Amino acid sequence: MFQNVMEKEENKINIFSNVFAMKNMVIYVISFMLSMVGLGGEFSVFSISMLGACFASSVPALGIVIVSLIGNAIKYGVGGALGYFLTALVLVVSLFIIKPIYNEKERNEKIKIGKHIVFSILAIQIVKLAMAGFTIYDVLSSITIAIIGLVFYKIFVNSTVVLQDFWERRAFTIEELIGSSLILAIAVASFGDVSLFGFGIKNIASILIVMILGWKNGILVGTTAGVTIRSNIRGYYWF
Numbered sequence: 001m002f003q004n005v006m007e008k009e010e011n012k013i014n015i016f017s018n019v020f021a022m023k024n025m026v027i028y029v030i031s032f033m034l035s036m037v038g039l040g041g042e043f044s045v046f047s048i049s050m051l052g053a054c055f056a057s058s059v060p061a062l063g064i065v066i067v068s069l070i071g072n073a074i075k076y077g078v079g080g081a082l083g084y085f086l087t088a089l090v091l092v093v094s095l096f097i098i099k100p101i102y103n104e105k106e107r108n109e110k111i112k113i114g115k116h117i118v119f120s121i122l123a124i125q126i127v128k129l130a131m132a133g134f135t136i137y138d139v140l141s142s143i144t145i146a147i148i149g150l151v152f153y154k155i156f157v158n159s160t161v162v163l164q165d166f167w168e169r170r171a172f173t174i175e176e177l178i179g180s181s182l183i184l185a186i187a188v189a190s191f192g193d194v195s196l197f198g199f200g201i202k203n204i205a206s207i208l209i210v211m212i213l214g215w216k217n218g219i220l221v222g223t224t225a226g227v228t229i230r231s232n233i234r235g236y237y238w239f
Helices: 002-019 022-034 045-056 062-097 114-131 136-157 160-164 174-191 199-219 218-239
Strands: none
Touching: 022 045, 022 062, 022 136, 022 160, 022 174, 045 062, 045 114, 062 114, 114 136, 136 174, 160 174
């Protein structure tokens, strides 16, 4: 009996320490920055995609939820934080109602929860439209947001491994590196037009990311990351 109690206490300690593990701190910072970037909605759809990616890749979700709530509250106010919280809550509940499909252990996406992402976003959007009234444009916008959430979930889930193990692993696939470049490109967009001594922090951070990726993984990866980051920052402003 005492052995079982000790094992349970040890598991609690491991879970607690895993939440605050140093390799997860980078994910928390990136999630906070992503939650402050949106596409015109009432909360950041990128923060939901990142939460789903962390669920699927076994990253502790507690820290993700906390920092994303703070980020959405800063960017969109109480309404944004509430929209994110309700969407995240529906996502968690749907995981218990509709059992996710388990993938191979070697895959970055340990469980497939793409349909749960779409369902959680659409569920909150439908409730909001039903309460406030809607047009065809509102319906199409809600569907588009759900699709965007799914697409970026697929990108993020295959890229979080780079953010966690960048200084530990020697090689990553080109898909993982391009995906991580895209995550960072969206994250640095949270700086907006903030500048330091006349220099845009967003541009400085983008150049620094490209230099680090090129130094760590070679000129091909650095060039690819540079093109990805630059084009996606421009694409963000197009939205």
